Amino acid sequence: MDVQAVFNKYYQPGTPLYQSVWSHSRLVAEKALQLAKAHPELNLDLDFVYEAAMLHDIGVFLTHAPSIYCMGDKPYICHGILGAELMRADGYPRHALVCERHTGTGLTVDDIIAQNLPLPHRDLCPVTLEEKLVCLADKFYSKSNPDREKPLDKVRQSVARYSEDSLRRFDEMAKLFL
Incomplete structure (x- = not known):
């Protein structure tokens, strides 16, 4: 896979949106690879981790987030589901799963129904180790402050705002990789 070519298919190089999403994705990929390399016993697919981390937010351009x-x-x-649709259409079903399962610490069908989210009524939680790793790494960076890694305590506070379940899922991922 040529990550740059896939990215350039959907984002115009040189634009603020391109810079924002590319920079965020690059930091997430670097964090994910750093954590993966610290755990060789997990035998993670490093090429896939890199590609998936670089493309996890590919659908964000279809959303309304002017900031x-x-x-x-x-x-x-909806950016994860939208990105998953793009990845499936491009022939990357495994990458699509990372797109749709990285939001928050994943979303259960109960979360989706309880919060009346405009998402399919099915579990959208990371399943594979690679999916969990990209999901975890993503929590340390925001697109609004892309160059600053959030400290672990701030990430936990942010995740805890959503639910105890969300924090539990985060802590399980952190236990695997941190």
Whole structure:
């Protein structure tokens, strides 16, 4: 896979949106690879980890989030599902799963129904080790402050705002990789 070519298919190089999403994705990929290399016993697919981390937010341009230069018409919460659709259409079903399962610490069908989210009524939680790793690494960076890694305590506080379940899922991923 040529990650740059896939990215350039959907984002115009040189634009603020391109810079925002590419920079964020690069930091997530670097963090994910750093953690993967610290755990050779897990036998993670490093090429896939890199590709998936670089493309996990590929669908964000279709959402409406002006503060990060996204001028689409869909709610931001849908960016994972939208990215998954793009990845499946491009022939990357495994990457699609990372896209749709990285939001928060994953979303259960109960979360989706309880919060009335505009998402399919099915579990969207990371399953494989690679999916969990990209999901975890993503929590340490935001697109609004892309150059600053959040400290672990701040990430935990942020995740805990959503639910105890969300924090539990985060802590399980952290136990695997941190």
